[in-house]
Amino acid sequence: MPKPYSAFRSAAAKQPRRKGLVGAALLVVFMLILAGLRGLALVGIATGLTDCAWCMGATAIQQDAGILALLLAFTGLSLLSARYWLQLPWLLLSAMLLLAYALDAILLKTLVQHLYWLDIVKFGKEIDAIGRFGNVLLASATGKLMLVGVVAGIGVLVLALLSRPRRPRLALACFVAAGLFFLIGLWSPMTMKYINYPLLQNFIAANLADSVDRHYSTAYADMLRKEYVPPAPICEAGRGLRPNVIIIAVESLSMYHSKLFGGGGDTPHLDAIARDNAYFPDFIANGFTTDSGLIAMITGKPPIPTLGRYQSAEAFAGFESPQGALPEIVHAHGYTTHFFTTGDLGFLDKSKWLKELGFDSWEGAEQPFYNGWKRRHFNAAEDKALYQRFLQWLDARKDDASPWLAFILTVSTHPPFVNPENESLDEAGAFRYADKQIGMLYDELAKRDFFRNGVLMISGDHRSMTPLSATELARFGDSALARTPFVVATQLPITRGAVSGKFQQADIVPSIAELLGERACHKPDQGTFLSDPPQPAQYVAHARGDRRNQIDIYFDGKQADLVLAGDQSDWIGPKPDNWKQIMDGIALDRIGRGTANENFLDLMINARAPKPAPSPN
Template sequence: MIVFNKNFSIKRRLIFCQFPLFFFIISFFVLIFFRWNLSLTKINQMTACNADCLVWDAPVYDLGVLGGLIALIGFSRLFYYPLRWIFCVFVSSVILFYVIDVFIYDLFSLRLQLADILKYSSDISGNKTVAWPRIKSFFGVSLFFTGAAACCFAILAIFSNFQKNNYRKIVGCLAAFPLLFVLRYLPQDKNYVLENQNQDFISANIPGGGDKEFSKEFKNELLKLPASQEVCQKSDEIFKSVVLVVVESLSAYQSKNIAGLRNYLPHLDDISRKYAYLDEFYANGFTTDGGLIALLTGHVPLPQINRYQSTDVFSGYKESKQDFFKTLKVGGVHTSYFTSADLNFLKSRDWLENLGFDYIEGPDNSYYSALPRGVFADPGDKALYQRYLNWLDEGLIKGRMFSVIQTVTTHPPFVIPGSEKRGEEAAFQYADEALGGFVRALEDRGFFDAGVLVITGDHRSMTLLTAAEREVLGPSAPARVPAVIVGKSFEGRGRIAGQWQQTDVIPSVLAGFGMESCTSDYQGRFFGERVEAKFIFHALGMERDKVLVKIKNHKKPFFVKLNGDATDWVLKPQEVKNADAVVQEINRQRADLPVVDSNIAHELLKIYNFIN
């Protein structure tokens, strides 16, 4: 029997009671291993990176937690025994939440959010079909047993005596926290775009600056500001038809011609050399919805409050700049959208209909009914391109047209429908071959005599960012995607110098059709009279409270840290006269966006029938 008093003692033959702190550390190391192994498994499932998945972010973050717990145990020795129960409760709570976080991450691929526990705890009912089998599994039993052991050893360590060199050992415990915490700041040779997947649950629950609201007075002042000044002009008609192909996760580093790193896209590289490509092209966001928002509305997908904890990803982006779709309709341009992605996901169909597309088609079309499927019900890029060609051959559209084709096959975990091949390289080689065949088919039909094809990516692939990529593309590597232009008037043009972005597509398409188009310091145009934006914004995925700002004629980008009223440059560009106006523009755009509901956890709990 353990007696907690001033003369606390326990049978010396029980070695784990003689050295409880040592066994607590061992137990917590096992928990760290559980989460590290789980995070590597999740990254591999998402990116099919296999051996390249080995990143140390998760364990170094968790070592900081361990250091904090060791320091608390040491600090508790300075207090009388009754007060040590406070430390027991706190340390045990941290361990408990750590275990729950690992279990939730295993079950839902979602991190524990303490706000969600408070929000939904009264509405959660037991679910024997989802949670209970995993709790009874070897992983579940091992996880909870190790967590319980860590709690027991921590309590024993708090109530035991160091005996000899007591204060020296207390100082040693206190020193553990800064020594272990600083490890998370050591440089990593690889980074993953979903940063909170590797953070410890405490860091993941600290609100970022991106979710800090503006004060009412500051927001009112921002809403009074005029939009950035635009320069508008009407162009001569260049094209009868424009097709925009948005290739899932197409990235600059995959192109030998653009970055010289990988050779995943030989067909696209040949096409870019035969026709033209925009030399330095930026995605404005890091997700598919962000890319589509930029391409089809002309708005930068800057994060509104709770954006990254919400399924309402299109909220605030339901109208395009320059009345794009209305202008096309008035000008007699038919608009169509073809995708192999499930249009019910994130209410994508509703958003596209609201934008004003005349025709929208997803993978539920009867053409795909007998075909094998991949992720998001994807029938494959080849089938998608062939379906569009069939639609084109039907000749239903007699006049001018604007079409968007959104692919899916290269979405992680890189599943090729009807094939046993897996992985990023295999998926992109498949997609590249399909894209090459599509371009040749359009050439055979004479499409490029009066039409143009723009090929780009929705965002950089959500795979590990390597040191080699950062060395070649610099700090802007997370934002870089290819942009290839195929058309008779672009034959033999090759590299088009300058800095370009997804939001430049709307002014460019309008100019291509001979309509009035507008540019500003923040939006350019690459058809007609080319105009580069002076400032390009990219909402970062790795540091979600920061916006990358690429300034014209500056090789390296700068960064703005979002922090409500205190939003400012991380390092202010001294050579730029209107640098403060750039921060003000970011604030103005964000102030105009609605606050969205933090509902991702709620939707997942509904899917798994945990709540009604």
């Protein structure tokens, strides 16, 4: 006997609900697959650094049990009602959780860091830069596999957002499983003492542990202002010279890229330049990103984050004052200042910041010289084009005797590392290429007799966002995360060869001030590497990228860590004798810089990267 129409209608109505149930199961399976892949990525990162790399991968999966617990809890809640509008909030939360987890896994694989909510605010408006980064990544085999995973994930999400049948018993099973996985995730094994333990944490725990933007109370700030005694500046006779100055910040250049600096990489030109001039084997990058490197090298201040900085789309918030920055220092001696890069100056509003600091000119991807060159990350032409453009600029002013300072920021070695000579994704090849271009620039400057009365400084902008090598870890310990080569080339009388002492990016400003002035003063947390003899800072600060609320302080051959948490800021490890003065000074400096005022509404309004401000050439 044929079934009545109502039976067919009932069966048809149940079909999408069954698909929704299948989608829920696939969502959990997909999360488990991602957890396994994240564990494998951690094995790759830890290989050579620990006795048991697989233990690190297993720990990462165990720590992610809390994420799976959340997903199971949301799934259980969605199965308690047959009404779709009551299911929908839990379906959306499940989808968002999976999406965030997938993005975190991609960032771990490509940049060796977690997905931090506040980085979404900071970089979210840079749609063009993100797109170009994605295009470069998709050119690789890894990127293509990721694309397959993304397509599969979208299919799973579509199914998972369908209506589900009411299944109270299945919901109860999900809750029991969620409780079990939650308890598993609470365990903190010995492997969590690994120096890069934040990478082992699940991304929610990593975000919740970040106290960097916790504000100081009014009472605490008032107390600091009454009690704080600032350290006396260190003043000394200057050298009164007038050389032209070139500072090159090489994207991601790290100690391990150079044999001379203790690594296994291949940078023969940089190493030869260093041996013939001066190099600093114990040099510290003050931050972990390009913007933090620029802040240190141009303002002379360690990039200790402004309150609210990681909630802000303005990367340079709190460091806009021209007082004491390179342009002000050299303008006082009749210099002009110029900034060169091939990247998009609209990215993170660099052009606005350079104008506020007082640079006389700045140029980036918009420079007509780069027309016809292939563009990659950040719409940038390769390093060869950058150096050729600078030499063109230099030759155009050969009859101008007025002194100048030029700051050059490279882009070609930004991850994912593409060798411009053959388009291969090859970190070693990309740095061999960059090294060859540095050698070309050095030779061209020598032909122009630049070094007779000129100074060339070469530094990485920060240590590469790649796993620590076993060699780095054995040689430098935890501080390997803050290391970058530094070379000074000139024929002027300076200390030559390997210069001992812990120097840093923030020493560039006081060193130039001492070189140009008859007398110069600097703070105790700044050194002068062009003086005779070179004088390291009393202590050096490095803002970490893996633990955003932690500032590494290097002093007297030791390392201490200052944890930023508003009124509850405190020290980890051996403290310097003047620990309170350092901590209170950092707190007052952060309070004095104010709070970054960008927020989610601003991000929505300013969805597109701003156009670079015109450079007054």
